[in-house]
Amino acid sequence: xxKFANAKINIGLHIRKKRPDGYHDLETIFYPVKIYDVxxxxxxxxxxxxxxxxxxxxxxxxxxxxxxxLLEKDFDINPVKIHLLKNIPIGAGLGGGSSDASxxxxxxxxxxELKIEKDRLKKYAAQLGADCxxxxxxxxxxxxxxxxxxxxxxxxLSAYKIVVVKPDIHISTAEAYSNVSPMIPEVDLRKAIELPxxxxxxxxxxxFEISLFEKYPLIGDIKAKLYEYGAIYASMSGSGSSVFGIFxxxxxxxxxxxxxxxxxxxxx
Numbered sequence: 001x002x003k004f005a006n007a008k009i010n011i012g013l014h015i016r017k018k019r020p021d022g023y024h025d026l027e028t029i030f031y032p033v034k035i036y037d038v039x040x041x042x043x044x045x046x047x048x049x050x051x052x053x054x055x056x057x058x059x060x061x062x063x064x065x066x067x068x069x070l071l072e073k074d075f076d077i078n079p080v081k082i083h084l085l086k087n088i089p090i091g092a093g094l095g096g097g098s099s100d101a102s103x104x105x106x107x108x109x110x111x112x113e114l115k116i117e118k119d120r121l122k123k124y125a126a127q128l129g130a131d132c133x134x135x136x137x138x139x140x141x142x143x144x145x146x147x148x149x150x151x152x153x154x155x156x157l158s159a160y161k162i163v164v165v166k167p168d169i170h171i172s173t174a175e176a177y178s179n180v181s182p183m184i185p186e187v188d189l190r191k192a193i194e195l196p197x198x199x200x201x202x203x204x205x206x207x208f209e210i211s212l213f214e215k216y217p218l219i220g221d222i223k224a225k226l227y228e229y230g231a232i233y234a235s236m237s238g239s240g241s242s243v244f245g246i247f248x249x250x251x252x253x254x255x256x257x258x259x260x261x262x263x264x265x266x267x268x
Contacts, residue, residue, distance in 0.1 A: 001040065001041055001042075001107055001110065001111050002038060002039060002040035002041075002083075002107075003038075003039050003040075003103040003106060003107050004036040004037075004038055004103075005036060005037040005038070005039050005088075005096070005099040005100050005102070005103035005135070006032050006033065006034055006035065006036050006099060006135075006138070007032070007033050007034075007035040007036070007088045007094040007095055007096060007099060007164075007265070008030045008031060008032050008033065008094060008095040008099070008131070008134065008135070008237075009030075009031050009033055009093075009094065009162070009164070009235075009237040009238075009244050010028045010029065010030060010031075010093065010206065010235070010237050010238045011028075011029040011031055011155075011189075011193065011200075011204060011233075011235065012027075012028055012029055012189045012192065012193070012204040012205065012206065012235075013026060013027075013028040013205075013206040013207055013208060013238065014026060014027045014028070014183075014185040014189070014205075014207055015177075015180050015181075015182045015183070015207045015208075016182055016183070016184060016185070017182045017184075018182055019146075023130075023146045024146070024177060024180075024182060025144070025145060025146065025182075026143070026144070026145075026146070026147060027142070027143065027144050027185070027189055028142075028143050028147070028189070028238075029140065029141070029142055029143070029153060029155065029189055029193060030095075030131070030134045030140065030141045030143055030150075031140050031155065031157065032135075032138050032139065032140075033094075033162055033164070033244075033265040034265040035087065035088050035094065035164065035263050035265045036087055036088070037084065037085060037086055037087055037088050037096055037099065037100050037103075038083075038084070038085040038087075039064065039082065039083070039084055039085075039100055039103045039104055039107060040082070040083040040084075040085075040107075041080045041081070041082055041083075041104070041107050041108065041111055042080060042081045042083070043078065043079075043080060043081075044079055044080055044081035045079060046079045047065065047068060047079045047080065047081075047082075048079075048081045048082065049062055049064055049065050049081075049082045049084065050081070050082070050083050050084070051084045051086060052083065052084065052085045052086065053085055053086045053087065054086035054090065056086065056090065063097050063098070063100060063101035063104075063128050063129060063132075064082050064084055064100055064101060064104045065082070066101065066128055067101045067102075067104040067105045067108070067124075067128060068080065068082070068104065068108060070105075070124055070127060070128065071105065071108050071109075071114070071124065075112065075114055077108065077112045077114075078112075080108075080111075082104065084100060089166045089242065089261065090170065091169075091170030091171050091172060091240075091241065092166050092237070092238075092240070092241055092242040093171070093236065093237040093238025093239050093240050093241065093242050094164070094166075094237055094238065094242055095131045095134075095135070095238065097129070098128070098129045098130075098131035098132045098134075098135060099131075099135045101125065101128045101129060101132050101135075102125050102128075102132045102133075102134075102135035102136050103135070105121055105124055105125060105128075105136075106121070106136070109121060118136060118137075121136050122136045122137070122150075126148045130146045130147035130148055131147055132148075133148050133150060134147070134150060137150065137152075139152070140152070140153050140154075140155040140156075141153060142189065142190055153190060153193065155193055157246065160197070160232070160246045160247060160248065161246070161247045161248070161249060161250050161264070162244055162245070162246055162247075162264075162265055163226070163231075163244065163245045163247060163250065163253060163256070163262065163263070163264055164237070164242050164243070164244045164262070164263040164264075164265060165222050165226070165242065165243050165244075165245075165256055165259055165260045165261070165262050165263075166241065166242040166260045166261045166262075166263070167216075167218050167219060167222060167241055167242075167243075167259055167260035168260060169216050169218065169219065169240070169241040170241065171212065171216075171239055171240040171241045173239050175239075176208050176211075176212060176239030176240060177239070179211035179212075179215070180207055180208055180210075180211060181207075181210070181211075183207070187203050187204070187205075189204065192204050197232050197233055197246065198232055198233075200232075200233040201227075201233050201234070204233070204235070205235075206235050206236050206237075208236060208238075208239050208240060209223075209235075209236050212236065212239075212240050212241070216240075216241065218259065219236060219240060219241055219243060221259070222243045222256075222259045222260065223235070223236065223243050225255075225256065225259065226243065226244075226245035226256075227245075229245070229247075229252060229253055229255075229256070230247055230248070230249075230252070231245030231246060231247055232245075232246050232247065232248065233245070233246045234246070250264065
C-alpha cells in the first residue's frame with residue numbers, strides 16, 4: 001500500500017510572538033502543491049525504514065517511524081517495512097517531512113483498518129509536527145498558533161501556474177527562527193488573500209525573508225528574478241530556502257535553472 005505525499009507552500013507567514021514553551025505563535029496560509037514523495041508500507045517481521053533518493057538517516061528521529069510508534073501505543077498493529085522515496089527537497093520550507101509523517105498515519109489507518117476519524121488523526125499528526133495536521137485535510141488552510149490551529153479558507157489557484165525554485169541552500173527551522181523578530185502584523189492574511197492576486201505583493205509578506213535574504217542573498221535574488229520573469233506573486237515558502245512564483249504562463253523560464261532546481265507543480 002502506498003501514498004503520494006505532496007508538498008505545500010506558505011502564502012504569507014507572520015511570526016506574532018514567542019511563547020513561554022519556546023515555540024512561536026504564527027499565522028500563515030498553507031496551500032498544497034504537486035511535488036511528491038512516495039510512502040509505501042509492507043508487512044514485515046520488524047519495523048524498518050528504507051529511504052531512497054536522499055541521504056537522510058533512517059533512524060528513530062524520522063517522522064515516519066515516529067508515526068508508527070505513536071499509533072502502536074494505542075492500537076494492536078504489527079510491524080511494517082516503510083519505503084520512503086524522497087523528491088520534495090529537504091530544508092526547503094515545503095513540508096516534506098511533515099507530509100511523509102501524515103501520509104504514514106493515513107496509510108497505517110487504512111492498512112490496519114483502524115477507522116480513526118479525521119479529527120482524531122489530526123490530533124495524532126499534531127504530536128509529530130506543527131505542519132502535519134494540514135496534510136490530513138490537504139487543502140488551502142489558514143493556520144494559527146504553532147501551525148496546528150486550522151480553519152478553511154476560500155483560495156483556488158487552479159487558473160495559475162506555480163513554479164518552485166530550490167537553491168543549493170539548506171535552512172533548518174531552528175536557524176530560521178533564531179534571527180526572526182516577532183511582531184504584530186499590520187495585515188490580516190484572511191482579508192489580504194481576498195484581494196486580486198496582482199495586489200498580493202504589496203500586502204502579503206513572509207517575515208522570515210528579512211533576516212534570511214540578508215544572510216543568503218541568492219534567495220532574495222531568486223524572488224527578484226521570478227518577478228522579472230513575469231510572476232504575479234512571489235515569496236519564500238515557510239522558513240526557506242525554496243521560493244515560489246505564481247504565473248499566468250510558463251514561457252521564458254528556462255534560465256531559472258541557473259539558480260537552483262526548478263519544479264513546475266500544479267495545484268491539487
